[in-house]
Amino acid sequence: MTDKAVSEGQNVRINGTAKTDKSALTRGSSTRTLPEICFELQAKIDAFLCEETEDDVLRSVQRQVKVSMGVIQEALRRYGLDHLSLSYNGGKDCLVLLVLILACLPRCASHSPPPPSDAAAAHPPAAAAPEPPLSSSTSAASDRPLQAIYIVSPHPFPEVGDFVARSAERYRLDLKRYALPMRPALEAYLEDRPAIKAIFLGTRRTDPHGEFLTYFDPTDKGWPQFMRVHPVIDWHYVEIWAFIRHLQIPFCDLYNRGFTSLGGVTDTRPNPALAVGGDTSKFRPAYELRDDEEERLGRD
Known part of the structure; x- marks a missing residue:
């Protein structure tokens, strides 16, 4: 069960709000190979990490990126790409994680070890910085797509489904789609x-049940058994948006309409903390929210 995907292009920003350039949705992306996409993202992140900035948030994001890429590289080392997948629903957190994973693939394409024992895999790695940049002449990104699962909300937003399909094509995901509750x-x-x-998983510390998670956690008893990997667990809300906007990563348009956490149409609404002048019909974009604790005010 897979989403039929269409191509997605860059967003054009008008007055600080990302507007979809419809003509860009198919322009060029269908002709790029997965290795080309990975090398482009690797180069973009390497350049970001080398930037000198006086912005405290961007400096914090640079530190978070190094830690997260260390966790991703450790997961790739332990399991190999064939034994790894991504839980992807088009939300901001898993979007950041997707970009970071793809940027790691050129360096880790040659690492495909057999999966370790559960006991050995349960220990989180030391937070490591990425290895020095490698050029395409010395490292070949795999053309095997990243495996991913999309668990559809019982009452999905059409905008979310559309974005998942477009971004899955854009980043060449091998996406399986399930309209089922999470466990089944x-x-x-x-x-x-x-x-x-x-x-x-794109889980962060402030998400429900995220408080005590580590980088690597086996699933709980009674659940399907696999290792949960949480590379962005310690990112803050403002850091997620600083990364997306600074690197100009296309994102779901619902975020431009005041949604800060994406669920379904029956349990999600624009965040009241972003209402313009108390008017509950007008909302500022999600990236203008600052407080982690207010992120889920739009979720029931």
Whole structure:
């Protein structure tokens, strides 16, 4: 069960708000190979890490990127690409994680070890900085797409489904789509993809049940068994948006309309903390919110 995807282009910013350039949705992206995409993202992140900035948030993002890429590289070392997947729903956090994973692939394409024992895999790695940049002449990114699972909300926003489809094509994801509750969706996915041993998640510390998570956590008893990998667990809300906007990563348009956390149409609304002058019909974009604790005020 996979989404039929269409291409996605860059967003054009008008007065600080990202507007979709419809003509860019198919322009060029269908002709780029996955290695080209990975090298482009690697170069973009390498350049960002080398930037000198007086902005405290961007400096913090640079530190977070180094830590997260260290976790991703450790997961790739332990499991290899064939045994890894990404939980992807088009939201801001897993979008950041997707970009970071793809940027790591050129350096890690040659690492495909057999999966370790659960006991060995349960220990989180030391937070490591990425290795020095490698050119395309000395490192070849794999043309194997990143495996991913999309668990569809019972009452999905059409905008979210459209963005997932477009971004899956843009980043060449091998995406499996399940319109099931989370546990049976994961059971079905592991039945379809029995080689999967670990799944990257965009969970952050302030998310429900995120408080005590580490970089690597086995699933709880009674759930389908795999290793949960949380590279962005310690990112703050403003850091997520600083990364997306500074690197000009296209994102779901619902965020421009005041949504700060994407669920379904029956349990999600624009964040009241972003209402313009108390008018509940007008909202500022999601990236103008500053407080982690207010992120989920639009979720029931």
